[in-house]
Amino acid sequence: MGNPARGAGRLAQDTGAQVLLTTFNEALAEGLARKLPLLAGEDVRARITVRALGSLISDLHAERFGETGIASEDEIRSLLRDGAATSDVSFTDDFLHDEWSLVVDAWDIRDLDTYRDLPRLGRKVRMPAARRDAAWMIFDGVRAQLGARGMKTNAQLAHDLSETGAFPFTHAVIDEAQDISVPELRLLGKSLGDTPNGLFFAGDIGQRIFRAPFPWAAAGVEIRGRSRSLKVNYRTSHQIRRYSDDLLPETLVEPDGTEENRLGITSVFDGETPEIHSFDTREDELEAVNAWLGKLEQTGVPNNEVVCLVRMSKLSVEIGPRLPVRVMPMHEAKGAEYRAVAVLALDQDIVPLEDRLMSANDEARLDEIMNTERHLLYVAASRARDHLWISGVIPVSEFLTDILQ
Structure with missing residues (x-):
C-alpha cells in the first residue's frame, strides 16, 4: 500500500x-x-x-467530554513565565517551553516521581535532580492553572x-x-x-519539519522489522531529485533505530538541470529569477503552475509584489507539487534561520534545529516536478554551498 x-x-x-x-x-x-x-x-x-x-x-x-477551551502557545508561554518568576532556579523561556511541549505535555507526565525518573525522551541532556524538581514545580503550576481555567492543550485532548x-x-x-x-x-x-x-x-523522514524525533516504540507503536523504503520516485525528475537529495545525508536514523537509506532511489523521468545561483544583492537575484520565469512561460509553463518559496512569511510579503507568481513560506508548500519552483533568499542568516539557532539551549537542540532547517529546504526543493531554481545573496547559506560544490 x-x-x-x-x-x-x-x-x-x-x-x-x-x-x-x-x-x-x-x-x-x-x-x-x-x-x-x-x-x-x-x-x-x-x-x-x-x-x-x-x-x-x-x-x-x-x-x-463536551466543548473544552484550548490553550494557545502564547498562553502556555505566559503561564511558564509566571511560574519561572517565582522559582529560585533560573530557566530560559525557550527551555521551559521545550521541556513542557516535548516531555511533560507530550508524554502526559502528571507527577514529580514520574518526571524525576523519566528517560530523556525528546531531550538528550541530563538535568540535575534539584533543577528537575524546580522545573516540575513550574509545570505542575501550569497544569493547575489550566485546570482552574477549564482549558487543555491539544496534547491533553x-x-x-x-x-x-x-x-x-x-x-x-x-x-x-x-x-x-x-x-x-x-x-x-x-x-x-x-x-x-x-x-x-x-x-519520509527527510520531510520531517514540524515534530522533534522521538522513539515510536515508547509511544506504543513498534515498527522495527515491519517497515520498508520505497525506491521509485514518480513525482520529480531525476535531476531535481538528485539535487534535492544532496541536501540530506545518505542515511537518516530516528531515535528508535528506524533507518532510511536514501541510496538507490530512482526517478521515472528526466528533466532540466536545476539552476543554482548566488548573487551580490537581492535586486540582482530578483532580476535573474524574473528572467527565468519569463523563459518558463515562453516554453509553455504558465505562472499558475509555478511557485516561489522563501523561509519566512515576512520575506514572502516583501518579495511577493516583485514576482509574477505566488510567493509563500517553505513550510506552507508541504505536501504540494508544482511544475516549477524557485527557492529564493537562501542567505547565510536566513537558512538556517539565525533566530532559531540563537534559541538553542544546548548542543543537542542546536543539532535538531540544524536538521529541521535542512529538511525544510529539502521539502522546498522537492516540490518541483520539472524545473527548479535555487539562489541566495552572498554570503549564502551553508546548505546552498553543499550543492554548489
Whole structure:
C-alpha cells in the first residue's frame, strides 16, 4: 500500500470496515479526499473518513467530554513565565517551553516521581535532580492553572481519548507520518495497535519539519522489522531529485533505530538541470529569477503552475509584489507539487534561520534545529516536478554551498 489513498480504499473493501485516512493538516486532507473518487467506488468511499488528525481528535473529544477551551502557545508561554518568576532556579523561556511541549505535555507526565525518573525522551541532556524538581514545580503550576481555567492543550485532548477507547475506526492510514506527534501516535497505538492491519503509516523522514524525533516504540507503536523504503520516485525528475537529495545525508536514523537509506532511489523521468545561483544583492537575484520565469512561460509553463518559496512569511510579503507568481513560506508548500519552483533568499542568516539557532539551549537542540532547517529546504526543493531554481545573496547559506560544490 505505497499510496495512502489507495491503501485506504483497499482496507475499505471489507463491508465491516470503518477506515480513517488522515494527515497532519486540513489542506493535505482535502488533497487526499480529492484522490479517493479515482481509486474507489461510492460504496467503498462511504466507509472512509478523510480528516486532519488534529481536528478529528478535537471533535471526538468534544463529543465525549463536551466543548473544552484550548490553550494557545502564547498562553502556555505566559503561564511558564509566571511560574519561572517565582522559582529560585533560573530557566530560559525557550527551555521551559521545550521541556513542557516535548516531555511533560507530550508524554502526559502528571507527577514529580514520574518526571524525576523519566528517560530523556525528546531531550538528550541530563538535568540535575534539584533543577528537575524546580522545573516540575513550574509545570505542575501550569497544569493547575489550566485546570482552574477549564482549558487543555491539544496534547491533553489526545491523552484523554487514549484513556476512553473512544476511537470509532477499525483501521487508520496515516499520510505524512513523519510529522505525527507523540500524543497522536499514542492514541493510535492504544486504539488500533493490536488490530490486524489496524495501522498503516506512510512518510519520509527527510520531510520531517514540524515534530522533534522521538522513539515510536515508547509511544506504543513498534515498527522495527515491519517497515520498508520505497525506491521509485514518480513525482520529480531525476535531476531535481538528485539535487534535492544532496541536501540530506545518505542515511537518516530516528531515535528508535528506524533507518532510511536514501541510496538507490530512482526517478521515472528526466528533466532540466536545476539552476543554482548566488548573487551580490537581492535586486540582482530578483532580476535573474524574473528572467527565468519569463523563459518558463515562453516554453509553455504558465505562472499558475509555478511557485516561489522563501523561509519566512515576512520575506514572502516583501518579495511577493516583485514576482509574477505566488510567493509563500517553505513550510506552507508541504505536501504540494508544482511544475516549477524557485527557492529564493537562501542567505547565510536566513537558512538556517539565525533566530532559531540563537534559541538553542544546548548542543543537542542546536543539532535538531540544524536538521529541521535542512529538511525544510529539502521539502522546498522537492516540490518541483520539472524545473527548479535555487539562489541566495552572498554570503549564502551553508546548505546552498553543499550543492554548489
